[in-house]
Amino acid sequence: MSSPPSPSSGAPRSSLFRRRPAWAGRNYTLLTGAAVVTNLGSHGALIAAAFAVLDAGGSAGDVGLVAAARTLPLVLFLLVGGAIADRIPRHRVMVAANALNCLSQAAFALLVLAGEPRLWQMMLLTALCGTGTAFFNPAAEGMLLSSVSGEHANRAFALFRMAMNGAGIGGAALGGAMIAGMGPGWVLAVDAAAFAVAGSLRAFLDVGHVGDRAPGGGLLADLREGWVEFRSRPWLWSIVLQFSVVVAVVGAAEAVYGPLVARDQLGGPAPWGLALGFFGLGTIGGAVLMMVWKPRRLLLVGTLCVFPLALPSAGLAVPLPVWGLCAVMFVSGTAIEVFGVSWMTTMHQEIPEDKFSRVSAYDWFGSVSMLPLATAVAGPVESVIGRTSALWGCASLVVLVTAAVLLVPDVRHMTRRSPEPGLAKAPARAPAAAPAPAPASAPDTSGAPLTRG
Template identity: 75%
Template sequence: MVTTSRAPDRPSRRPAWAGRNYTLLTAAAVVTGLGSSGALVAAAFAVLEAGGDGGDVGLVAAARTAPLVVFLLIGGAVADRLPRHRVMVAANTLNCLSQGLFALLVLTGEARLWHMALLAALGGTGQAFFAPAAEGMLLSTVTGEQAGKAFAYFRMGMQGANIGGAALGGALIAAVGPGWVLALDALAFAVAGLLRAFLDVGHIPARAAGGGMLHDLREGWREFASRRWLWAIVVQFSVVNAVIGAADAVYGPLVAEDHLGGARAWGTALAAFGAGTVLGGLLMTRWRPRRLLLVGTVCVFPFALPAAALAVPLPLPALAAVMLLGGASIEVFGVSWMTALHQEIPEEKLSRVSAYDWFGSVSMLPLATALAGPAEQAFGRTAALWGCSALTVLLTAAVLAVPEVRRLTRRPPAATARGGPAGADAPGETADPRETPA
């Protein structure tokens, strides 16, 4: 008689907080990060190669962000009603098709400005439905006191992909042109959509029927507006993202073309920013600041430096160093922000609150990118870049005047009731007596 013994279970190579969904979400984000970071540079140079100028680059960038603003709130409500992974896959499919056609037109030399603007708008529409679903899915996937570490590793993977994608994209644009970079981005969306199709949403409670879309939007608004720390920072970033986004999308490629040697140099600068975000994420895997938003907001100040460096303009090595610092500091804010949302917002409202967050954060981006060209003509590129930097500093200082931003405290999971009062201290902890309401 032959007997067999059961082999001992192999220990998991993944930490307890890195479950199946988390791993799939991270892998998909890495894939799309590799494609999209290079594609952003490629789209700008595709417009320039087609005979466009800085104003045309801004218009195409605005065409992508305009539908993002229009459809974000609807996307958030849909993501809290339907299985989030299906919304994500559908959005990835739209992005794959639109970017693939964009690449084909550029490669065949048939791309016109209106073609590029229309296809960019379709990509923005896909992003409007994808972003709230993706953020809600990630926030609902991670639990426990290691949430901050999980968010840091997720963002490290995503931003690390941006390093390779931006550097590779810049090199490929210089070598074979922007069309192939756009084609690779379309392929990346296809692969990421396949990965996200395997996400498990069984842990998410079924949504109650009824209420309607408008009811869901109003409920999300009440959740958003009731937290002063939340809407204050979103208002701040509505301007900060707009002016820095315009600097990166419009002025950055132009400065690179005129002073730094072209697409390869700008790709290197963006890769340095991505490297900084990885360093910031690595820091946040070990650092757990108690006052989440106070630390995070202070770290927004260096985010103003890259625009100032482009205004000078600094040579490429110095610009890369400034971009590295800016990336590291803004990543500290990003991890702190995600941890605050995870701690304070009820799971069933995550996508709607994320939609209001995204809506505020990108609402002024189309206007800023569209006006970047006219602003350059009216005030000069240097003055416009200094203005981007100054607005970032002033608005960040203003947000620090909000008491809840200074006081929102990290709470241990046992003391955290999801959606509890913002800024409340955990049992056994008291607010710093030196702090008084502003």
């Protein structure tokens, strides 16, 4: 991987550019700014979508169907999105995806503001937004990973995630308050505007430092090459299998059961938005910690920090009062951020630059593969065994699969390598041993807070 362009290249630097760290080049700064904008909108939009369904007279099953409609395109299009992002300039994929997200969220907002939205209409529009996310995420992962040098990776990823999750705090809290005072339609409109602004920023990304891609054998050949990179690492696919369960049950708990518990027992959308805001506050705390702490055993420390993700489901099952729920959300946010930075640092350390997006796509694909099913069946499961039992089941599954992945030797023994001073990581050509990005607030998911990378 080439070093990022120097801040001094191109146009003269402004005072703003002189104040930023030397390693934070133009691309890193634009990516961080765009992620802040989109997270301000998307964290509130997640809550707004659920309450738009409930306000239209929908049931718990309807909330789950809309959530599933958003995540199903991720499963269908992620691998194609990853292959395309490693073949053409990644920023073009990102801008096109943001444009689709903007249009679909704007249409959703108009539908809700006009009154009487139908379930199939809400499912269709959230599916379009999910399609944009499927193409955006692998390209965004690859673009971010190529924007910093190896010696600064840990700090750069921690700062990026801290800025992004800080915006999530404001977005979730403001979104909950806006829904209570103005209704969900206006929150969806804000999300559409945020995608428009972020897409404009990403249009200025510079890909001149990325070398020309070698001619490939077509889309299927690119996908096969990415699969070889993915399957050669037991700890990578084992953690992805773990997160296929974790993301599914936590997504169901937070996208379906959380709004229902908030409506029935916590006082409405504002307390739930506050709790999600505390999750974001926890991720900031974790990012600050990871700016100064560099654990040697990256994946062991990270995996231990997945256990606290069981706490929010358990807290909703009790249910805890609002202050108690905020506390467990804060703890889980802090813990998953430690995992997220460790995971991204490992990917940056090990994965060849020209395969970033494809390996990321397999990671995302595996991690979200069960999420549409989980959100779709959350309502029926509640009807059969009750909401409390369903939430305790979610918490138990997180603990069980996380304990299981600790049995994999490579998960326990993966260590941080110290880069040579002053050198950025060069693109590797042979398979390397390492994972791809990880759930705990990702760029532009417009979905559950539990996302990786």
